[in-house]
Amino acid sequence: MNNLYIETRDPLFGIIVFFALIFVITFFSYWWGRYKAKDDSKYLDNFMKDLSTISSDGDIKNIICGANVSNRSWLILAQSYIQQGEYDKAIEIYQSILEVEKNTQQQQNIAILLGTAYFKAGFLERSKAIFLKVLKHAPRTPNALYALLLVYDRLKEYKKALDVLEPLQELDEAISHEKRYLECAYLLQQHLSQEEKTQKLLTIYTQSNSLAYLVFEYLFQTDAALAWSHLKPADFARVSDILWHLPHEKLDMETLSAHTYLRELFTAKGTFELANSSTIFELDILIKLQHSRQQGACLQFEYLCQQCKHIFPFSFQRCPNCHCIDSVMPEMLLTKDSFEENYTF
Ligand SMILES: [Zn+2]
Numbered sequence: 455m456n457n458l459y460i461e462t463r464d465p466l467f468g469i470i471v472f473f474a475l476i477f478v479i480t481f482f483s484y485w486w487g488r489y490k491a492k493d494d495s496k497y498l499d500n501f502m503k504d505l506s507t508i509s510s511d512g513d514i515k516n517i518i519c520g521a522n523v524s525n526r527s528w529l530i531l532a533q534s535y536i537q538q539g540e541y542d543k544a545i546e547i548y549q550s551i552l553e554v555e556k557n558t559q560q561q562q563n564i565a566i567l568l569g570t571a572y573f574k575a576g577f578l579e580r581s582k583a584i585f586l587k588v589l590k591h592a593p594r595t596p597n598a599l600y601a602l603l604l605v606y607d608r609l610k611e612y613k614k615a616l617d618v619l620e621p622l623q624e625l626d627e628a629i630s631h632e633k634r635y636l637e638c639a640y641l642l643q644q645h646l647s648q649e650e651k652t653q654k655l656l657t658i659y660t661q662s663n664s665l666a667y668l669v670f671e672y673l674f675q676t677d678a679a680l681a682w683s684h685l686k687p688a689d690f691a692r693v694s695d696i697l698w699h700l701p702h703e704k705l706d707m708e709t710l711s712a713h714t715y716l717r718e719l720f721t722a723k724g725t726f727e728l729a730n731s732s733t734i735f736e737l738d739i740l741i742k743l744q745h746s747r748q749q750g751a752c753l754q755f756e757y758l759c760q761q762c763k764h765i766f767p768f769s770f771q772r773c774p775n776c777h778c779i780d781s782v783m784p785e786m787l788l789t790k791d792s793f794e795e796n797y798t799f
Contacts, residue, residue, distance in 0.1 A: 525551050525560075532567070541575035562588055566597050573605060581605050596625050603632070604777055612640035634658060635771065635779045638668055648676050656684050664780050666692045668771050678704035690715045695755040695769065695784040698723060722753065736786040754787040 528547050535544040548568035555561050569584035585602040588595060599622050606615035616636050619629045641654055652673060659669045666689040673681035674696055690697070690713065697719060710716045710728065717728035722740035730745070732738040736753060743751055757766045760783050762776035773781050 525555060529564075529567070532571075536571060536574065541571050544571045545575065562592055562595070562598075566595075566601060569598075569601055573601065573608070578605055578609055582609070593621065594625060596622060596627055599625075600627075604772075607636070607639075607772060610639075610643065612636050612643055616640060631664070631779055634662055635665060635668070638665055639771070642672060652677055652680060656680075660684070667696075667769065667780070667782050671696055671769075674700060674704065679706065682706040682709045687713055687715070690719075692783060694719065694786070698753060698755070734786070736788050739788060750791050751788050752791050754789045755784045756787055758783045758785050 528551055532544040532547040535541070535547070545568060548564055548571060552561060552564050552568065555564060565584055565588050569581045569588070572578075572581035572584065582602065582605045585598050585605065588598045589602065592598070599618055603615050603618040603622070606612070606618065616633070619633055619636070623629050638655060638658055641651055644651075655669045655672065659665060663686075666686075670681055670685055670689070670693045673684070674693075678700070685693070697716070702725065705720070705725065710720055710726065714729070717726075718732040718734065718737045718741065720726050721729040721744060722732065722737040724740075724744050727744070729741055732741055740751060740753060743749065755769075757769050758764075759766070759770075759773040759775060759778060759781045761778035761781040762773060764773065764775040765785065766774065769784070770782055772779050
């Protein structure tokens, strides 16, 4: 009878215990995995069930307060509403989470998200009030400071935007580009003489080699001769739409004749005959049409942000998508003549 039992000091006993342990651990891991999968599935079902009960003017707040769904899930949902342009729903979610959230840091983060949603929805004053409130409690919050700067910029309150740069600088944020742009924008807003404005703008342009679109949009309106004398050839393409729309009396024949790009641009427009072809496809087509005395096509412009690559039908100083400054680049677009007639009424 004793032979049926294995003594505890027998090596075989150790092997059996070892495999028994492996079996128990494997079984437990399998059971735990099944349990978690079932739990996650139940959680997802509840979340989807809650979502399906949101009506078009749904009361998201009641669902958030009553449902067993984490704030993180609601934040992901709010973000997807933002991406779809449904800002009202995202705002309602952020507001409701703020009412139930106890953690101060989280409250601050969600308040910034709420302010940003208001900003995107166009409620600039509400957005400003939220960021100011966040900064009152946490003045050294770069996200909130930068968001407030964008609000002031959109509101054209450039002096206040410049004031926001000071705390950002103290936080070692790179502000030189923003500062240059805001100084130019503020300069144009001030009641100074035209001469003073143009001189200061030209100083910023020549020293920084930036902000060509902003500077020459103003300069070609006020003093075309001065603009021609300072515009660098490297920036011709950057302001091509401004040049294209210049009236005949603002053209400078000497500068036009001296540069291939300008000769091609104004030959394509039909103002002069200074080029036979162009390496730029759109200009080449228009030049050939001009030479054959044919009509039927004209040039329109759309505006590319060189930073985020989004294209807009209008020019901008700050990209509406990524908020980058000085990233605008006019892109030529060949269209039918009839389109221009309709478009330009
Ligand atoms: Zn952009």
